[in-house]
């Protein structure tokens with residue numbers, strides 16, 4: 001695999017006779033932060049589920065180093081309502097039948113890292129949407145993954161909370177030196193989080209892929225050199241405009 005964390009080769013995934021992924025090739029280098037953009041229905045979530053090993057391919061291959069722990073976060077936080085925030089986060093460390101990974105100190109570190117220490121004894125229905133999604137990301141990190149896969153993780157949040165969480169996520173991914181794949185409708189989220197951006201072509205292929213330099217802060221997004229090209233590429237496909245674009 002060289003320095004690739006994940007690799008898809010000639011990937012085909014078909015639902016009801018219609019190919020969603022149609023011979024797609026994708027290499028994600030170790031430490032890379034990849035954003036996958038594309039209008040609704042272009043196969044972003046399918047691609048993520050395939051990378052996560054949650055969806056079998058009809059043809060082609062997905063390769064990951066067997067020692068690489070992969071964690072996935074979805075749009076809904078999916079916290080267990082009968083467990084506290086601390087117990088939900090700790091539960092992440094018990095996934096995959098590997099109890100030895102449960103590490104109370106790491107759980108406390110994650111609660112602190114995500115600003116959840118004061119809420120550790122609260123239950124999910126006492127949290128705001130942003131707090132709940134922070135807990136979901138913390139839970140995903142409890143297994144000490146090397147790769148973090150996110151499917152529209154902040155899509156249900158208001159713009160200010162969304163920016164806060166993007167900042168939080170970028171800092172955490174940097175601190176833990178994670179490989180990141182984030183699926184999003186939001187061009188600005190992609191530009192803020194990613195150093196590589198793909199725009200699915202809507203026909204089961206990868207479309208274009210750009211190297212990108214994230215701006216220092218959100219104020220730098222408006223003048224980002226790739227922004228206009230991504231928006232134009234997005235608009236040329238069927239589907240609604242991405243979030244935040246008139």
Ligand SMILES: Nc1ncnc2c1ncn2[C@@H]1O[C@H](COP(=O)(O)OP(=O)(O)OP(=O)(O)O)[C@@H](O)[C@H]1O
Pocket residue numbers: 015016020038039040041042043044045046047
């Ligand atoms: N389990 C499934 N069974 C049948 N069809 C499916 C299944 N999962 C996805 N599809 C279909 O595959 C296509 C791609 O879906 P997918 O969710 O991957 O797209 P997406 O780009 O993530 O869309 P969105 O942005 O709306 O979430 C859609 O036409 C969808 O209806």
